[in-house]
Amino acid sequence: MNIALIGYGKMGQAIEALALAAGHSISHRIGIHNTDELQQISSATTDVAIEFTHPEAAYANVMHCLQQGVPVVCGTTGWLEQKAEVEAWVQAHGGAFFWASNFSIGVNLFFQVNQYLARLMEKVPGYEVQIEEIHHIHKKDAPSGTAITLAEGILQELSRKKGWANELKEDPETLPIISIREAEVPGTHSIRWQSATDLLELKHEAFSRQGFASGALQVAQWLPGRTGVFGMDDFLSL
Numbered sequence: 001m002n003i004a005l006i007g008y009g010k011m012g013q014a015i016e017a018l019a020l021a022a023g024h025s026i027s028h029r030i031g032i033h034n035t036d037e038l039q040q041i042s043s044a045t046t047d048v049a050i051e052f053t054h055p056e057a058a059y060a061n062v063m064h065c066l067q068q069g070v071p072v073v074c075g076t077t078g079w080l081e082q083k084a085e086v087e088a089w090v091q092a093h094g095g096a097f098f099w100a101s102n103f104s105i106g107v108n109l110f111f112q113v114n115q116y117l118a119r120l121m122e123k124v125p126g127y128e129v130q131i132e133e134i135h136h137i138h139k140k141d142a143p144s145g146t147a148i149t150l151a152e153g154i155l156q157e158l159s160r161k162k163g164w165a166n167e168l169k170e171d172p173e174t175l176p177i178i179s180i181r182e183a184e185v186p187g188t189h190s191i192r193w194q195s196a197t198d199l200l201e202l203k204h205e206a207f208s209r210q211g212f213a214s215g216a217l218q219v220a221q222w223l224p225g226r227t228g229v230f231g232m233d234d235f236l237s238l
């Protein structure tokens, strides 16, 4: 396959290494210094685009590819409002758009366990819940996209919480997400359920970016030929 890498930073380069080792070609490598090259991406040059850039850049990058009939795998976090516009565009005009807050297979199993535990906790008052995410100091957005997905999973199941906030609040109806930025941590997420007598903790710790990159490449191999808006539950049939 010919793969366009939009965003050639930590993730773009990790995906490139895996893609070349798997026998794929890179049609374009686009970073902040050659954004003009985006205009050259078309279905003539590219079978699938993989977009890992910046919250402010993702919308335009993704829309260009979709308008050119190029399927897009996007992992950029922190642009949720505009993402909804992209999804509406695909529903109206066709194309293939895949987004995940986290492409690691382990994290997507963790999402399922998180939601299952929240469903049990709905029947057990007396446990307070909080999410903590720890990432490297270069990360642009907070809370992480993964932490937001975890919060959404809990909110779907737990009627005593009405929303989340990226701070510790006294309000018992708000689910706190604590964001910590530390050294070069690739991504650690914990959900803590605490009662007066005990603590129940779920934790996922990425050891490197390999899991994210491998998941994104697997999805890029799966997406061409499909039409619609997809996420990891579709890919993994969860």
Ligand SMILES: NC(=O)C1=CN([C@@H]2O[C@H](COP(=O)(O)OP(=O)(O)OC[C@H]3O[C@@H](n4cnc5c(N)ncnc54)[C@H](O)[C@@H]3O)[C@@H](O)[C@H]2O)C=CC1
Pocket: 006, 007, 008, 009, 010, 011, 012, 030, 031, 032, 033, 035, 052, 053, 054, 055, 057, 061, 074, 075, 076, 077, 078, 100, 101, 102, 103, 104, 141, 212
């Ligand atoms: N969904 C997932 O599994 C994962 C998502 N991410 C997300 O992916 C994004 C990128 O992460 P990293 O690669 O670690 O960041 P990075 O900062 O290492 O790389 C971002 C790259 O995007 C480029 N860029 C910025 N604006 C651009 C534009 N307008 N057009 C083209 N390129 C542009 C920069 O030059 C840079 O090379 C972040 O939003 C991060 O949260 C990161 C890891 C996993």
Ligand SMILES: O=C(O)C1=N[C@H](C(=O)O)C[C@H](O)C1
Pocket: 077, 101, 102, 135, 139, 140, 143, 144, 145, 146, 147, 186, 187, 188
């Ligand atoms: O910026 C990162 O590095 C990561 N971003 C994603 C997120 O916001 O959840 C996924 C992963 O945790 C790494």
